[in-house]
Amino acid sequence: xxxxxxxxxxxxxxxxxxxxxxxxxxxxxxxxxxxxxxxxxxxxxxxxxxxxxxxxxxxxxxxxxxxxxxxxxxxxxxxxxxxxxxxxxxxxxxxxxxxxxxxxxxxxxxxxxxxxxxxxxxxxxxxxxxxxxxxxxxxxxxxxxxxxxxxxxxxxxxxxxxxxxxxxxxxxxxxxxxxxxxxxxxxxxxxxxxxxxxxxxxxxxxxxxxxxxxxxxxxxxxxxxxxxxxxxxxxxxxxxxxxxxxxxxxxxxxxxxxxxxxxxxxxxxxxxxxxxxxxxxxxxxxxxxxxxxxxxxxxxxxxxxxxxxxxxxxxxxxxxxxxxxxxxxxxxxxxxxxxxxxxxxxxxxxxxxxxxxxxxxxxxxxxxxxxxxxxxxxxxxxxxxxxxxxxxxxxxxxxxxxxxxxxxxxxxxxxxxxxxxxxxxxxxxxxxxxxxxxxxxxxxxxxxxxxxxxxxxxxxxxxxxxxxxxxxxxxxxxxxxxxxxxxxxxxxxxxxxx
Ligand code: FAD
Numbered sequence: 001x002x003x004x005x006x007x008x009x010x011x012x013x014x015x016x017x018x019x020x021x022x023x024x025x026x027x028x029x030x031x032x033x034x035x036x037x038x039x040x041x042x043x044x045x046x047x048x049x050x051x052x053x054x055x056x057x058x059x060x061x062x063x064x065x066x067x068x069x070x071x072x073x074x075x076x077x078x079x080x081x082x083x084x085x086x087x088x089x090x091x092x093x094x095x096x097x098x099x100x101x102x103x104x105x106x107x108x109x110x111x112x113x114x115x116x117x118x119x120x121x122x123x124x125x126x127x128x129x130x131x132x133x134x135x136x137x138x139x140x141x142x143x144x145x146x147x148x149x150x151x152x153x154x155x156x157x158x159x160x161x162x163x164x165x166x167x168x169x170x171x172x173x174x175x176x177x178x179x180x181x182x183x184x185x186x187x188x189x190x191x192x193x194x195x196x197x198x199x200x201x202x203x204x205x206x207x208x209x210x211x212x213x214x215x216x217x218x219x220x221x222x223x224x225x226x227x228x229x230x231x232x233x234x235x236x237x238x239x240x241x242x243x244x245x246x247x248x249x250x251x252x253x254x255x256x257x258x259x260x261x262x263x264x265x266x267x268x269x270x271x272x273x274x275x276x277x278x279x280x281x282x283x284x285x286x287x288x289x290x291x292x293x294x295x296x297x298x299x300x301x302x303x304x305x306x307x308x309x310x311x312x313x314x315x316x317x318x319x320x321x322x323x324x325x326x327x328x329x330x331x332x333x334x335x336x337x338x339x340x341x342x343x344x345x346x347x348x349x350x351x352x353x354x355x356x357x358x359x360x361x362x363x364x365x366x367x368x369x370x371x372x373x374x375x376x377x378x379x380x381x382x383x384x385x386x387x388x389x390x391x392x393x394x395x396x397x398x399x400x401x402x403x404x405x406x407x408x409x410x411x412x413x414x415x416x417x418x419x420x421x422x423x424x425x426x427x428x429x430x431x432x433x434x435x436x437x438x439x440x441x442x443x444x445x446x447x448x449x450x451x452x453x454x455x456x457x458x459x460x461x462x463x464x465x466x467x468x469x470x471x472x473x474x475x476x477x478x479x480x481x482x483x484x485x486x487x488x489x490x491x492x493x494x495x496x497x498x
Pocket of ligand 1: 257259260262263265266300303304305360361362387388391393399402403
């Protein structure tokens with residue numbers, strides 16, 4: 001009889017079971033293990049714990065008698081209880097730790113990964129073939145477009161250009177408080193959600209686990225049906241406006257035209273291939289402009305794939321990279337998502353949003369939360385852990401490159417050509433936060449000094465030697481010499497307490 005197959009909680013879509021794509025036998029009995037110790041290790045956002053448990057239990061309910069659902073303290077215990085020493089198969093898991101665990105279990109056979117467009121072998125041959133050239137996302141993305149025939153016209157990119165970022169970096173529409181696009185899909189909770197909520201309440205009451213964040217109604221898909229409804233709603237009502245203001249932030253419109261598909265994609269409820277193909281079809285049928293479709297395709301076929309592969313391609317110690325030698329601890333208010341009243345408006349508003357939803361779009365993650373952590377010199381590993389536990393879509397594979405590499409520049413530039421950080425002027429240009437903030441983006445020193453503006457110069461000063469050698473940073477570093485109040489600014493930053 002077929003060997004049982006173990007499904008991790010982020011392998012929930014039907015494509016993980018397809019025998020034609022490296023999956024288990026069509027009649028293989030299935031096993032799912034809900035491990036309580038996962039939730040004890042970190043103080044997760046409650047919305048994240050809820051979403052993951054809800055998605056697993058919904059999948060188990062759908063699979064009915066084909067699945068054995070085990071609640072155990074650890075994966076090892078769950079496996080022992082379910083199958084003893086008998087053989088099982090499992091898809092390549094999504095973290096180094098989980099891969100080490102399954103490789104360490106002699107009875108477990110690892111099947112090829114699923115849930116991405118490019119296989120490990122394909123990436124390896126692309127990356128190895130580049131010799132000493134660095135592994136830039138833009139080069140990788142163009143290669144994916146060509147080899148997977150995405151948005152191509154023969155051997156040329158659709159519309160003649162690979163990169164339409166230039167059209168997609170517009171500030172928010174002047175004077176608007178919202179983009180005015182139809183709202184994203186939101187699911188309706190089921191009995192399973194009520195059960196999950198009761199369990200989480202009980203675990204908290206028993207002092208077994210602790211969470212951060214608000215326990216609002218579930219806002220992200222937990223089933224394949226919900227995930228498809230979310231994808232369709234995005235494609236039909238929001239994709240056309242995705243591009244232009246992709247990098248802009250509005251305090252009253254947190255979702256703007258973003259897809260909110262990262263959570264269902266990372267749970268394995270959607271396949272990236274279907275997202276990309278269906279987005280391309282909207283352009284081909286004239287229902288969405290190229291800048292929006294290319295912008296969205298770049299996020300999925302470019303960034304998401306790239307991040308997944310560098311996670312595995314770089315050695316495991318990558319997570320401990322810390323070239324800037326940042327060792328600061330995260331202050332309690334940041335860890336607990338409870339900003340005080342005297343914070344910059346952009347920062348407290350973004351933290352409020354994380355507390356109430358476990359989600360923000362890319363620019364608040366990168367240019368507000370991440371940039372602040374970088375300027376303050378917090379330990380990159382601790383920042384990674386914070387993002388991982390606070391965001392509904394956070395998983396090790398996606399957090400490590402995005403935080404260590406992209407946002408904290410702790411890898412010294414293996415992923416990005418320069419650190420992503422800015423003074424208040426960028427935030428002012430790209431958002432509507434600064435008008436009602438007690439600080440002023442142009443002020444560097446004194447009561448009204450914007451923490452981002454002062455923090456930016458302070459960071460450049462601290463790492464002057466390193467950044468001077470970076471062609472994309474050299475000019476900014478030279479700006480330090482023009483600051484007449486640099487000494488006062490450095491003194492102020494030394495005294496500033498988090
Ligand atoms: P959209 O703007 O609609 O983009 C479409 C899709 O592209 C996303 O759903 C996502 O699947 C993919 N995508 C875009 N950029 C990235 C990227 N850099 N890495 C991986 N996928 C990407 N994304 C996560 O999925 N999980 C995370 O834990 C996560 N942590 C991040 C931490 C930091 C510091 C930064 C800078 C980025 C992080 N991202 C993460 C990437 C990105 O911010 C989110 O994927 C995105 O904001 C999710 O919202 P959305 O689905 O509306 O995205």
